[in-house]
Amino acid sequence: MQAFRLVGWRQPPELHEVPIPDPGPGQILVKVGGAGACHSDLHVMEAPAPLPGFTELPLTLGHENAGWVESVGPGVTGFGPGDPVIVYGCWGCGVCSNCRRGRENYCQNLAGQGPGLGGGHDGGMAEYLLVPAARYLIPLGALDPRQAAPLTDAGLTSYHAVKRSLHLLGPGSTAVVIGAGGLGQLTIQILRALSAATTVIAVDTDAGKLDTAGHMGADLALLSGDETTTRIRDVTGQQGAELVLDMVGIEPTLRMAAQVARTLGHLTIVGLGGAALPVDFSSPPHECSVASPYWGYLPELMEVITLAQQDKIKVLVEHFPLARAGEAYQLLHDGKIRGRAVITPHD
Incomplete structure (x- = not known):
């Protein structure tokens, strides 16, 4: 063969x-x-x-x-x-x-x-x-x-990453998916299928993938740029998102993830971009749990x-x-x- x-x-x-x-x-x-x-x-x-x-x-x-x-x-x-x-x-x-x-x-x-x-x-x-x-x-x-x-x-990894944080995603909550490729598209659908999150935000550098993310269930699709963090914080009343899923894992996406996560939230690193998340007393926010689930x-x-x-x-x-x-x-x-x-x- x-x-x-x-x-x-x-x-x-x-x-x-x-x-x-x-x-x-x-x-x-x-x-x-x-x-x-x-x-x-x-x-x-x-x-x-x-x-x-x-x-x-x-x-x-x-x-x-x-x-x-x-x-x-x-x-x-x-x-x-x-x-x-x-x-x-x-x-x-x-x-x-x-x-x-x-x-x-x-x-x-x-x-x-x-x-x-x-x-x-x-x-x-x-x-x-x-x-x-x-x-x-x-x-x-x-x-x-x-x-x-x-x-x-792609389906199982996304499912596991979302399921472990479902207790945070009640009515009024926000989930952010950074990276709207194949993995992110499945994550958006799984968030919609499993959670009661009021707002699902997709972020990517590719407008075409963001358009697909909108059809998959994202409420807001943001082109990554200087204003993206400000937009997300505005949407969340300056509190940040209960769940941030970084499907990319490079330095700019991890920095953004830390900036838009909320106190007592979850920041989940799924992508294998190989960057490290900077951590100090105030970033990520206080008691924001960081995890890197595998499959x-x-x-x-x-x-x-x-x-x-x-x-x-x-x-x-x-x-x-x-x-x-x-x-x-x-x-x-x-x-x-x-x-x-x-x-x-x-x-």
């Missing part, structure tokens, strides 16, 4: 011919319908040396995966050939206290590494993906795997799929065949993907 593989650090990934995996006991072979291209993949590609938790290259990319069960190994029950499924992307040890609670993204032994992210597991930017256990598969029902693939990371829990992905099945969240997707995976990542790098790019090996 064809697979899109990272063969060297700071080298462009390449298409290679590799053997189709044969599922062993407890394993499932998934025919990949869609594999999402994610900004975190760009960080892996651009890393000068192995990142923590990574095994030796080569490695097949792709940690946002959905498709159809192709075959199952001995002992697998509950799934059969042809079943449409989405793949939870954090593969833990399964026995530590966090894994036993469905929090495999915080596995205490394996750091929640899944396909395409190290730990020795090839990802789904290939015709087939070997999944080590049935617990990582969630039925998709009528959802198209080619559309649903980004839900396993989400396995049971939460089931909740995300339910929202999608109910048409409460939708992913804006651009499809690319496997042969154009490199082009998709270049467009992603250049900020030219409106929503999420999905590689479709079986188009």
Whole structure:
């Protein structure tokens, strides 16, 4: 089969011919319908040396995966050939206290590494993906795997980031989403689906993405600039927002996030921009909790799929065949993907 593989650090990934995996006991072979291209993949590609938790290259990319069960190994029950499924992307040890609670993204032994992210597991930017256990598969029902693939990371990451702060988002509250790309668009929809927040504000440097954010449910879409912080503080009566989600994580966005958060609020860093948040006695505001959640829990992905099945969240997707995976990542790098790019090996 064809697979899109990272063969060297700071080298462009390449298409290679590799053997189709044969599922062993407890394993499932998934025919990949869609594999999402994610900004975190760009960080892996651009890393000068192995990142923590990574095994030796080569490695097949792709940690946002959905498709159809192709075959199952001995002992697998509950799934059969042809079943449409989405793949939870954090593969833990399964026995530590966090894994036993469905929090495999915080596995205490394996750091929640899944396909395409190290730990020795090839990802789904290939015709087939070997999944080590049935617990990582969630039925998709009528959802198209080619559309649903980004839900396993972009959807789940956004969902987890919002859910942990729902107690702050009562009537009259404000949530700010900095970064209105694919991740931010899902975050806006999830805020609308889950919370009672009165005002959802989207901020971005791209007017086109802000227009999309408005259609996704943002009450106010602000082009990032010198007056943005003032506008947000005016909207919130100079108090700041109960929840600020930075989906970018670079120095200007983190500085803005600290300026528009409120006392006793939450400032949540989701983006992997690599900047540091300046902290002193008065910034962020007093008792404003700062967190950087990683992905989400396995049971939460089931909740995300339910929202999608109910048409409460939708992913804006651009499809690319496997042969154009490199082009998709270049467009992603250049900020030219409106929503999420999905590689479709079986188009």
